[in-house]
Amino acid sequence: xxxxxxxxxxxxxxxxxxxxxxxxxxxxxxxxxxxxxxxxxxxxxxxxxxxxxxxxxxxxxxxxxxxxxxxxxxxxxxxxxxxxxxxxxxxxxxxxxxxxxxxxxxxxxxxxxxxxxxxxxxxxxxxxxxxxxxxxxxxxxxxxxxxxxxxxxxxxxxxxxxxxxxxxxxxxxxxxxxxxxxxxxxxxxxxxxxxxxxxxxxxxxxxxxxxxxxxxxxxxxxxxxxxxxx
Amino acid sequence: xxxxxxxxxxxxxxxxxxxxxxxxxxxxxxxxxxxxxxxxxxxxxxxxxxxxxxxxxxxxxxxxxxxxxxxxxxxxxxxxxxxxxxxxxxxxxxxxxxxxxxxxxxxxxxxxxxxxxxxxxxxxxxxxxxxxxxxxxxxxxxxxxxxxxxxxxxxxxxxxxxxxxxxxxxxxxxxxxxxxxxxxxxxxxxxxxxxxxxxxxxxxxxxxxxxxxxxxxxxxxxxxxxxxxxxxxxxxxxxxxxxxxxxxxxxxxxxxxxxxxxxxxxxxxxxxxxxxxxxxxxxxxxxxxxxxxxxxxxxxxxxxxxxxxxxxxxxxxxxxxxxxxxxxxxxxxxxxxxxxxxxxxxxxxxxxxxxxxxxxxxxxxxxxxxxxxxxxxxxxxxxxxxxxxxxxxxxxxxxxxxxxxxx
Numbered sequence: 248x249x250x251x252x253x254x255x256x257x258x259x260x261x262x263x264x265x266x267x268x269x270x271x272x273x274x275x276x277x278x279x280x281x282x283x284x285x286x287x288x289x290x291x292x293x294x295x296x297x298x299x300x301x302x303x304x305x306x307x308x309x310x311x312x313x314x315x316x317x318x319x320x321x322x323x324x325x326x327x328x329x330x331x332x333x334x335x336x337x338x339x340x341x342x343x344x345x346x347x348x349x350x351x352x353x354x355x356x357x358x359x360x361x362x363x364x365x366x367x368x369x370x371x372x373x374x375x376x377x378x379x380x381x382x383x384x385x386x387x388x389x390x391x392x393x394x395x396x397x398x399x400x401x402x403x404x405x406x407x408x409x410x411x412x413x414x415x416x417x418x419x420x421x422x423x424x425x426x427x428x429x430x431x432x433x434x435x436x437x438x439x440x441x442x443x444x445x446x447x448x449x450x451x452x453x454x455x456x457x458x459x460x461x462x463x464x465x466x467x468x469x470x471x472x473x474x475x476x477x
Numbered sequence: 478x479x480x481x482x483x484x485x486x487x488x489x490x491x492x493x494x495x496x497x498x499x500x501x502x503x504x505x506x507x508x509x510x511x512x513x514x515x516x517x518x519x520x521x522x523x524x525x526x527x528x529x530x531x532x533x534x535x536x537x538x539x540x541x542x543x544x545x546x547x548x549x550x551x552x553x554x555x556x557x558x559x560x561x562x563x564x565x566x567x568x569x570x571x572x573x574x575x576x577x578x579x580x581x582x583x584x585x586x587x588x589x590x591x592x593x594x595x596x597x598x599x600x601x602x603x604x605x606x607x608x609x610x611x612x613x614x615x616x617x618x619x620x621x622x623x624x625x626x627x628x629x630x631x632x633x634x635x636x637x638x639x640x641x642x643x644x645x646x647x648x649x650x651x652x653x654x655x656x657x658x659x660x661x662x663x664x665x666x667x668x669x670x671x672x673x674x675x676x677x678x679x680x681x682x683x684x685x686x687x688x689x690x691x692x693x694x695x696x697x698x699x700x701x702x703x704x705x706x707x708x709x710x711x712x713x714x715x716x717x718x719x720x721x722x723x724x725x726x727x728x729x730x731x732x733x734x735x736x737x738x739x740x741x742x743x744x745x746x747x748x749x750x751x752x753x754x755x756x757x758x759x760x761x762x763x764x765x766x767x768x769x770x771x772x773x774x775x776x777x778x779x780x781x782x783x784x785x786x787x788x789x790x791x792x793x794x795x796x797x798x799x800x801x802x803x804x805x806x807x808x809x810x811x812x813x814x815x816x817x818x819x820x821x822x823x824x825x826x827x828x829x830x831x832x833x834x835x836x837x838x839x840x841x842x843x844x845x846x847x848x849x850x851x852x853x854x855x856x857x858x859x860x861x862x863x864x865x866x867x868x869x870x871x872x873x874x875x876x877x878x879x880x881x882x883x884x
Contacts, residue, residue, distance in 0.1 A: 296878055299791075301791055301877050301878045301881070302876070302877075302878045321795075321796060322795040322796055322797070325790060325793055325794060325795045325796075325877075326793065326795065328790075328791060328792065328793045328877075329792065329793020329794075329795075330793070334791055334792070336881075340784075340787075340788045340791070340881065341788075342785050342788055342789070343785070344491060344492060344495045344785075345491070353789070353792060354792040354793050356480050356481070356484050357479070357480050357789070357792065357793045357794045357795075357798055358793065359479060359480065359481060361481065361484075362484055362487075404792065408793070
């Protein structure tokens with residue numbers, strides 16, 4: 248469902264050109280739970296950003312459900328992010344002025360849905376918040392929530408337009424291990440229900456809960472193996 | 478699919494409330510500009526209308542004055558007319574009637590305090606026939622025909638002499654005017670005018686009969702001749718003829734001034750055009766200030782919310798969504814500023830009118846046309862959108878990943 252072909256990403260820093268990603272090939276199948284592992288600066292985040300259509304590769308192409316995203320303009324990429332991708336950030340990235348409910352419903356509103364009390368969007372938001380056990384705190388603003396709670400809201404938001412793939416860039420990186428595990432639990436359950444997930448993580452315990460571990464170093468994939476039969 | 482307008486408005490409103498002080502300051506800056514524009518336009522339109530209306534009653538009257546206007550200076554009087562010259566003027570084809578007026582300076586006295594005033598005298602009958610359009614009696618009546626011991630004056634002149642004489646004179650009361658021989662002649666106030674002739678309060682004027690002035694001053698000099706004409710279309714031509722004829726009668730050249738009513742209206746129009754030019758200038762500056770204010774506030778807002786914009790883009794906002802979210806904010810701010818500005822502008826007009834009605838044009842009626850009110854709001858919103866455009870586009874064009882990295 249997601250296919251990365253010969254992805255190379257160059258950054259210009261000062262006068263130097265740095266090759267952050269070097270000829271990456273990766274295939275993500277539906278229902279997979281992939282853990283992307285590797286040291287800091289190895290290109291995990293950049294790869295996820297490119298898979299998640301937040302930035303574009305210097306060369307190579309990404310196919311998402313058969314659509315070549317390397318040929319799309321900014322708005323078409325935004326629409327792919329809107330409908331096919333759910334992104335979970337390390338820093339949660341909730342909008343500070345909106346409460347939990349409003350943060351979760353927002354992607355649906357960008358998709359043109361209505362926000363009335365009995366609308367589809369409202370029902371789905373309530374359901375999503377319940378699935379991450381945040382339904383009793385939906386009128387709280389991010390500043391009134393703990394890190395774990397914020398990340399749960401962020402997961403609900405990532406799921407709001409029923410994405411093909413959930414992308415998480417160190418989603419437990421800012422959480423203590425207990426809270427981190429609780430968040431991970433939610434992700435594992437989502438995967439069991441069929442949600443395709445790709446996570447970047449430092450933590451090998453987390454990595455071993457995935458169906459496949461992809462190891463990266465210096466902008467290359469060095470190891471690509473299943474942890475268990477799926 | 479893009480976000481619905483209603484939802485954009487809701488989100489924008491939420492953001493504006495989140496940044497209350499900044500929103501308020503922007504609203505105030507726009508409101509000040511719009512209030513200035515609206516009040517200046519209302520006042521200048523009202524003044525033009527008031528003066529035009531009051532002079533409107535004299536459209537068929539040419540005013541002839543002994544003297545001439547020296548360029549760059551005021552009117553310089555020279556000599557005077559006589560009753561005989563008026564008879565000559567009446568012979569001109571197109572002239573229907575004339576009316577002679579005398580103007581003198583005198584002193585009024587009340588309880589042994591005196592005050593300088595200007596006396597203007599004509600036939601009591603002429604007050605109605607020639608000045609009817611510019612006199613509005615507020616209390617009492619006009620001078621009675623054949624009655625030479627009566628005076629009328631405007632509210633503001635009455636106020637003035639009351640202050641000067643430390644008196645509380647009103648209709649029916651008596652004051653004294655000192656004659657050239659030093660004799661005190663008794664006059665009764667019979668009427669109070671809403672405003673001085675044509676509503677322009679330049680001198681403190683008592684109106685009385687010509688005979689009374691002759692008695693006070695001992696002269697028969699005619700200082701103003703009003704000439705009623707038959708044909709309005711020939712007003713200018715007749716004014717020139719009257720000038721020439723009067724020059725001829727008095728053996729001078731170019732020392733008589735006859736003003737056709739249209740000329741006065743033209744002068745008023747010129748003055749009000751000047752006022753309006755100044756108004757437009759101020760309006761323009763106010764608008765630029767308002768516009769720059771919005772650009773500044775919105776740029777700050779875009780910068781502060783860069784990360785938020787990145788988040789919105791990451792979760793699927795297209796450029797148009799972001800652009801419009803910011804433009805809706807600018808529109809709401811400027812709309813509120815505009816409405817507030819219009820309201821304040823109208824209030825300022827009323828306050829200004831208190832002063833104008835008292836010192837310049839008595840009882841001026843404010844002309845508040847709906848187009849000025851609507852125009853004020855429209856201009857505010859146009860300013861808001863113009864000012865919001867650049868920051869909004871900057872926000873819309875942010876790259877999501879760069880915006881997300883912004884702290």
